[in-house]
Amino acid sequence: MGEKSARQTRPTLMDVAKKAGVSRATASLVVRKSPLVGAETRAAVEAAMIDVGYVYNVGAAGMRAARSRTIGVIIPNLSNPFFGVLLAGIDRIVDGAGLATFIAHSGESPAKQDGFVTRMREHGVDGLIVCPAAGTGDDFVPRLKRWGMPVVEALRTVGGGAVDYAGMDQRGGMDGAVARLAELGHDRVGFVTANLYHSAHDERLVAFRAAMARHGLQAVTEIEIAPTHAEAAALAARMAGAADAPTAWICHNDVIGLGLHWGFSDHGVVPGRDVSLIGFDNVAETDLVRPGLASVATEPGEIGVLAARLLLRRIETPDADVEILTVPTHFVERASVGAVRG
Amino acid sequence: MGEKSARQTRPTLMDVAKKAGVSRATASLVVRKSPLVGAETRAAVEAAMIDVGYVYNVGAAGMRAARSRTIGVIIPNLSNPFFGVLLAGIDRIVDGAGLATFIAHSGESPAKQDGFVTRMREHGVDGLIVCPAAGTGDDFVPRLKRWGMPVVEALRTVGGGAVDYAGMDQRGGMDGAVARLAELGHDRVGFVTANLYHSAHDERLVAFRAAMARHGLQAVTEIEIAPTHAEAAALAARMAGAADAPTAWICHNDVIGLGLHWGFSDHGVVPGRDVSLIGFDNVAETDLVRPGLASVATEPGEIGVLAARLLLRRIETPDADVEILTVPTHFVERASVGAVRG
DNA sequence: CTGAAAGCGCTTACAG
C-alpha cells in the first residue's frame, strides 16, 4: 500500500548491457565513444541506453578514473559585471570540453577563499581558476601546488610565483590615456587608486607612473580610497573647490571614475570642460552617463577563455612550462576628456 | 631517476584509521561528526587526519550515500549584475548548508539550457534552481519532476505547473510608479516591454495595465523592442519629435529605461522636464545617470536566499507542499520623473 | 573487438 516509491534508483550501465545483450565493459566503451567497438554493437547499446533512460554517472566514473570532470572558479565579487563576463568566457571553454564548473565568490575575503579551496578539494575538482581576493597571502598558490592542484590565476596574481596566468596588459591603455591628456595640455594629473591590494592595483599604479614619465608629466596627487561610488563622489566634492587641484584624473577603475563623475557634476564642475576624467575597465555604464566617461578597455570574456584554456592544458600536461598570457588594453575616448581650460 | 612522482594518490580514510589505530568505519563516523564515538577516540582520529593530510572525498561518499552534496543553478545571463547578486544570495545559503554549487548560463537559449540539465543530472546534483530561458517550453519542469529532480524556479516560471518558486511581486512597485505619474498630471503614458517572453514579461505588462486602470489612466502606447541600450535609444530618437507621444514612459527593465534616457538626452529632450522615465530593477546605474532614473526596486539577493532555502527543503522533504514566495517591490523616485509640462 | 575480475573511497546495515 501507499506508493512509497522512494527516489527511484536510476538505470545503471549493467541495465543497459543486459538490454543490449553485451557485457558491462562493452557498454562502458560505447558510452565513452571508444572506437574499439563495432558499429552494430554500438547501435544496439545506444538504443538500449535510450530504452532504459540511462543517465551517465560522472561521479562513479570519476572515482575509478581519478578525475571528476569538474573545475572550480573562485571570483572575488559576483555583483561586478566584469567578473560575470569573465565567468561566461570560462564557462564556454570548460563546457565545450565536457566539464562542469563549480563557482564560489570570496567577497574579497582570503579566509572565505581558503574555505572554498577546501570544499573544492573535497569535491575532487580537476583544477582551479582563481582571481585571488585582495590580501591573499603569498603562500596561497605554493600551497595549492604542493597539493598537486592544477591552478591558473586570472586578472590578479599573488606571490609572484611561477603559475599560469591570464590577465591584461595595463600599459597600452594607460599610455594611450596619458598621451591624450598630454596632447590636450594637461600637466596637473592625479591618480585615484583603490585601497584593495592585489597585483592589478600595483600594475596600474606602476603603469601610470611610467606613462607619465614617458610623456614628461608629473603626477601632482596619488590618492587611495575605498572603491565605491559614494567615496569617490565625496572625494570629488572635496576637490571641486580646491586650489591647485589636478585638471585631469585617471582612476583605478570605473567605479571610482563614475563616482568622481557624479560628485563633480553635482558640484557644478562639468567633466570634459572643467575637469577631465578617465576610468578603467570600460564597463557599460561609461557610455550611459553624460558626458560619457572615457575609460581603458579590455575584453574580460577573452581573459576567461584564455584562463580556461590554460587550465585544461595544465590538467592535461602537469609539467608543461608556465605560461603568462595578457590581453591588450586600449584607451576609449569619451566626452569626459577635454582640453585644459586656459 | 627523474622525480616522475605522478599525481600522488591522496590519503584515504583507511590511512587515517590505521594511523589512529581504529577501524575504517569508526574513522568514517568521526569524519561525519557522529555522536556515537567517544571523545578520546575522536581526538585520536582527528589528530591522525591532520597528520596524514586527509581530505574528505565527497564524491566517494556521495556514491554510497546516494547524494552528491551539490546543486545546480542555471541562469540566463551572467553579465547582468542583477543575476550576479541573485547568485551570491543562493551561494550564501547553499554554502552554509555545506553544499557546492554548479553554475551554468543559458544565454536565453532553451537548447543550451537542456544541455546543462543533462550535464547536471550526469553529475548527480541533488537539486536544481532555474531561472528559465525565454521561450522555455511548458514541459520543462514536468520533465525534471518525472526524473525525480528537486527543482525550484527563480524570478521566472514556465508552464504554470505546481513547482516551488521564488520571485518578486511586480504589482506594488508598478502601482507606486503609476500612482506617482497620475499625481504629476500625466495621462499619456507609454509602456516599453522586451521581446523576450517569460513570466516576468507578462506579469509586468499585466501589472502595468491593472495599475493604469486603477488610477483611471489609459495607455496610449505599448511597444515591444529588443532589450538593449541601443534599441531603446533608437526608440527615443523616433519619439523625440513625434506629436502625441506619451509624456511618460514606464519600461520593462532598466536596460530599456537607461537606453531611453540616453536617447532622449541626446536629442535635447530632458528627462524629468520634457519627459518622465521609469525603469524596473533599480540597478546601480540608475543612480549614476543625470538626472537619476526612477525605477522599481527589489532585492535580488533575498530572492536567491529564498530560492536556495526552498530547494534545500524540497531535497529534504520531496513531498512537501509547493511554496510560492514573492518579495515585495517598491517605487524609487528620482529626477527623471517630473510634472507634466503645461 | 568482447568478457570476467578487481578496485576507486566511502557508507550502510549488521554483529558484537
Next chain:
DNA sequence: CTGAAAGCGCTTACAG
C-alpha cells in the same frame, strides 16, 4: 561504542 563485510556505478588492466 567499535569492527568486518558488502556494495554504490563505473573503469581499468588482462585474457581471449
